[in-house]
Amino acid sequence: MRRLPVASGLLLVTLLAAACTGAPPPEPAPDLVLVNARVWTGDAATPEAEALAVRDGRLVAVGRSADIAAMAGEATRRLNAGGRRVVPGFNDAHWHLPTSRTAELFDAGSEQEIVSRLQAFAATLGPDEWITGRGWGPSDFPNLAPHRRALDAAFPDRPVVLTDRDGHMVLVNGTALTRAGVTRDTADPPNGRIGRDAAGHLTGLLQEAASRLVRSTMPPVSAEQVYQSLREQMRKAASYGITSLQVASGSAASGVEFEAYERALREQAVDVRLRLAVPFRKEATAADLAGYVALRDSHAGQLVRFGIAKGLIDGTVDGYTAAMLEPYADRDDRGLPMFTDDELKLTVAAYDRAGLQVQLHAIGDRAIRMALDAYAHAAQVNGTSGRRHRIEHVEVPTLEDLPRFKALGVIASTQALFASPDAITMTSYVPKLGPDRASRSNAFRLFDEAGAVQAFGSDHPVFPMEVMRGIHAAVTRQLPDGTPAAGFYPEHRISVEAAVRHFTADAAYASFEEAEKGVLSVGHVADLVVLSDDIFTMPADRLHAVTAHTTLMGGRVTWQAPQ
Numbered sequence: 001m002r003r004l005p006v007a008s009g010l011l012l013v014t015l016l017a018a019a020c021t022g023a024p025p026p027e028p029a030p031d032l033v034l035v036n037a038r039v040w041t042g043d044a045a046t047p048e049a050e051a052l053a054v055r056d057g058r059l060v061a062v063g064r065s066a067d068i069a070a071m072a073g074e075a076t077r078r079l080n081a082g083g084r085r086v087v088p089g090f091n092d093a094h095w096h097l098p099t100s101r102t103a104e105l106f107d108a109g110s111e112q113e114i115v116s117r118l119q120a121f122a123a124t125l126g127p128d129e130w131i132t133g134r135g136w137g138p139s140d141f142p143n144l145a146p147h148r149r150a151l152d153a154a155f156p157d158r159p160v161v162l163t164d165r166d167g168h169m170v171l172v173n174g175t176a177l178t179r180a181g182v183t184r185d186t187a188d189p190p191n192g193r194i195g196r197d198a199a200g201h202l203t204g205l206l207q208e209a210a211s212r213l214v215r216s217t218m219p220p221v222s223a224e225q226v227y228q229s230l231r232e233q234m235r236k237a238a239s240y241g242i243t244s245l246q247v248a249s250g251s252a253a254s255g256v257e258f259e260a261y262e263r264a265l266r267e268q269a270v271d272v273r274l275r276l277a278v279p280f281r282k283e284a285t286a287a288d289l290a291g292y293v294a295l296r297d298s299h300a301g302q303l304v305r306f307g308i309a310k311g312l313i314d315g316t317v318d319g320y321t322a323a324m325l326e327p328y329a330d331r332d333d334r335g336l337p338m339f340t341d342d343e344l345k346l347t348v349a350a351y352d353r354a355g356l357q358v359q360l361h362a363i364g365d366r367a368i369r370m371a372l373d374a375y376a377h378a379a380q381v382n383g384t385s386g387r388r389h390r391i392e393h394v395e396v397p398t399l400e401d402l403p404r405f406k407a408l409g410v411i412a413s414t415q416a417l418f419a420s421p422d423a424i425t426m427t428s429y430v431p432k433l434g435p436d437r438a439s440r441s442n443a444f445r446l447f448d449e450a451g452a453v454q455a456f457g458s459d460h461p462v463f464p465m466e467v468m469r470g471i472h473a474a475v476t477r478q479l480p481d482g483t484p485a486a487g488f489y490p491e492h493r494i495s496v497e498a499a500v501r502h503f504t505a506d507a508a509y510a511s512f513e514e515a516e517k518g519v520l521s522v523g524h525v526a527d528l529v530v531l532s533d534d535i536f537t538m539p540a541d542r543l544h545a546v547t548a549h550t551t552l553m554g555g556r557v558t559w560q561a562p563q
């Protein structure tokens with residue numbers, strides 16, 4: 001028995017030595033290392049690095065290539081960036097899911113071109129399917145007046161429904177009007193306009209709520225169609241370096257769209273993190289609001305989340321439906337607010353009280369002011385703060401309202417490509433606003449200077465979701481062909497770095513996820529994109545042509561450019 005205490009004592013000494021002076025058990029090797037990169041981390045503490053290590057989807061080291069390479073074990077996947085620029089994965093803060101295939105009419109330029117694109121698309125459809133398209137603008141038509149005559153001539157007995165670029169008007173042909181039972185005696189619905197010429201004949205243009213007269217008679221899309229569209233769109237997004245999408249449609253919370261997100265989650269087919277919205281409605285009951293909060297709480301994972309409510313206060317400048325403080329420059333009309341001031345205040349306060357973040361589409365200076373007033377009112381009556389309510393598009397704010405964004409903690413959710421001086425902007429948008437309002441439209445620099453948090457998005461499919469095209473537009477305020485040479489109100493240009501922050505860290509802040517993503521530092525998720533060129537040193541006029549070489553979401557390769 002004498003030897004036992006000695007043995008126990010030795011054992012104890014050994015254990016103490018291990019605990020006090022010995023090396024800790026070795027860290028498991030990373031799952032992946034990325035070396036030989038020029039990493040822009042977005043983290044002020046260590047802005048540049050050469051390499052990253054990833055374990056369990058998160059960054060475990062950011063530093064020098066030699067040090068990171070030495071961490072790799074047998075099973076570690078090694079990626080070499082070939083000296084390329086790496087930035088945090090892009091986060092599109094305002095995006096919509098197209099639920100079915102449709103003809104692409106973006107940049108068509110004329111009625112004839114629209115018809116020829118539709119004929120090509122119609123050839124891929126069954127004989128009974130409706131012909132749909134999207135992306136047209138008033139400048140595609142003579143005298144900026146969209147009319148169904150060319151559609152009737154080309155498609156005399158098949159229904160045609162064409163959504164405009166902004167998604168607030170449709171142009172339909174005579175067959176679609178007949179199927180929907182819309183005649184010259186049909187009255188305009190609330191919040192909608194049915195287009196008529198001077199003689200009272202239907203032009204085929206249906207604005208805002210009037211589009212539902214036709215949409216409601218179209219055959220519904222199937223759950224399978226929506227799911228396949230979601231899969232295709234996620235693949236596309238990853239190919240542009242996008243790792244997060246914020247879906248700005250209340251329709252995400254129910255029906256076939258909700259089913260598609262749930263199925264993607266179940267089948268582990270989520271290639272891009274998704275943040276989804278619930279509807280913002282004046283009719284919402286306490287039970288509805290409780291349901292939205294329950295949806296947020298049941299979707300608290302990293303891939304599919306809820307927590308925000310999407311609503312619309314007004315329409316668009318091109319449709320004269322954006323709500324303005326003063327009449328349009330070429331028409332005695334101030335647009336069409338969809339709420340009264342009191343309705344909006346009451347509704348925002350109810351959502352705010354329930355703990356929900358709100359995002360309101362507001363384009364005209366009057367609509368933007370209504371949103372700011374409603375957010376200020378909610379904070380006051382509910383005693384809430386830090387809700388990070390947002391205004392979407394926020395295209396034409398008054399200069400007096402700019403400081404209110406920072407003061408109220410309201411996020412400016414802007415769309416980089418909206419600053420494109422394209423044909424619709426120059427021939428429809430600018431003349432309708434007039435020079436004073438046009439000079440402060442989509443002026444991203446003004447929000448930055450006012451200290452607002454500004455999150456960039458695309459508003460896809462209104463505009464393409466290629467992030468680098470958006471960054472090019474915000475930085476140059478020119479088209480890819482270099483016009484106009486002096487830039488469109490060039491005083492509003494922002495730096496590449498500012499544009500990248502708006503598409504990364506600021507977009508993450510806009511969804512309460514800045515502690516998780518938006519910068520490349522240890523502990524954050526390994527969401528990043530290896531770019532074809534160094535966007536911080538190259539000539540700005542080529543930014544639109546930069547492509548994603550490799551995209552990683554949670555350390556998983558979601559896109560690899562073909563060699």
Ligand SMILES: [Zn+2]
Pocket residue numbers: 094095096248459
């Ligand atoms: Zn939108």
